Amino acid sequence: MDKLVERALAGDRRSIARLVSEVERKDPGSAALMKQIYPHTGRAHTIGITGSPGAGKSTLTSRLISELRENGKRVGVIAVDPSSPYTGGAILGDRLRMQDHALDDGVFIRSMGSRGNLGGLSGATHEAALILDACGYDIVIVETVGVGQSEVDVVKISDTVCLILVPGMGDDVQIMKAGIMEIADVFVVNKADRGGAEKVAADVKVMLDLIPERAWRPPVSLSSAEKNSGMEDILANIESHRKYLTDTEGGRNRILSKIEAEVEEVLRRYLFERVEDVWRGERDTGILNRIENRETDPYTVAAGLIERIVVR
């Protein structure tokens, strides 16, 4: 493994791809690998791109990649695909647009399944983002699918979350209702060549006014990814947010919170691995039937298992 990590850190694309496959396959739990990777992380700026299906996230991501390449940045992209065993293939087609960059050595694009979490991000997604960071990509973009748990998860692994809205889908209202306002650092109203984009942008600003004063007020950009307009403005806003993170107390706290969430995620995963062996043995003794018959209950069973494996 060490050789593989070495080659990946030196920028060898095939080795990088193999490392990502390794964390994807072992998800959760590639600790030995990640311990070697982690010291090399923390240089990239990780951007989460999220929004409703149909908001044009893939096209917009592709445009942002082009712009970033013109600025000399190396770009890693993780496109999270819903992992339905039946329809998983179809949606990958949406990502074909990004294949414009397939021959560019300064761009690394990888699709990853969301593992039945319906748009949520698996631990492997986070580890893949860390790998791309360690392997020298200046910008790591994580593009999620759909609106839901992925929006919560993408915050945990992104430095800057970019929320894409479009006029006429009514999803600005849905997003506001669903509490997604709070997770966006940068708003983009895409498909601004359609009517109604200014209205959506104005609505967002009104919503932002309702939020108690915060150290960072998310800016709102208009764009048309199809027509390649607005990309500079989006990147300027993302750059402002990056400066906020590094140069202000609020931003520094946000970085530490992200690290805290990282530790907690790994903790949760390790804990469950430890408990699983014990639980697997117990399950075979007909304990599920005893719970079903209400001779015992999940709370008593779980507490018993804990007593057997935890010191204090």
Next chain:
Amino acid sequence: MDKLVERALAGDRRSIARLVSEVERKDPGSAALMKQIYPHTGRAHTIGITGSPGAGKSTLTSRLISELRENGKRVGVIAVDPSSPYTGGAILGDRLRMQDHALDDGVFIRSMGSRGNLGGLSGATHEAALILDACGYDIVIVETVGVGQSEVDVVKISDTVCLILVPGMGDDVQIMKAGIMEIADVFVVNKADRGGAEKVAADVKVMLDLIPERAWRPPVSLSSAEKNSGMEDILANIESHRKYLTDTEGGRNRILSKIEAEVEEVLRRYLFERVEDVWRGERDTGILNRIENRETDPYTVAAGLIERIVVR
């Protein structure tokens, strides 16, 4: 507490409401309470109602309640609300239609926040469903908001998952893409008085044909909740699924899987509570800064914490 549980089990509505508040307030962790409740559970049939925002879930739920009441069933409802601190109030208004049943003693309706999980269900939602089961409601309906993590979670706590689609929102396609096909036991195409409902139903059936043979093939109903049509058909399908659960091997396995998931959820929660004290102390030692400076990493820190609290 024992008195309170006793009164709730005897059907006292105020006591039931207080129990639900108790698990909501303590989420996660009302083990002592739930240990008293659990032996009385397992009699209700729990129905998860899910689908995109705007699919008419609340109206449909209200109609189903009326129909179930005519059949002499007592009905408990948990309406999961997204818990945005800024907009949380607004969406509750959508649920006002259900207030038709506010004066009916055989119906208990409770809104619960989703606690920042953006539509995901908290542990408290599950515990509230168990409380309503124990307190004598024959049918417990859990209505979720949005499409996303809630769909995964609702499976864990429902006996029968009812997925509501509507024509013309394109969300049949989105839902298929997002892998939600697999979680539905019963499909409903609502707003069938609009054009296109048969097309959506046909599309769903084609998708179902693509799924490898399963013991239960989800039926598809058309309905118009506004016009109160189709409710009997939906309830007949739900009843068929209930029979499948109790009378077939595949159904029995599904029940045991649900119990297994219950234990795992409680286990995960207990474990994390145990480790949290240790982690909180550790956090104060500047460990986050040391991780940020890459002097150590989340994997090493988490492994160290685990070693200190876990026996094997």
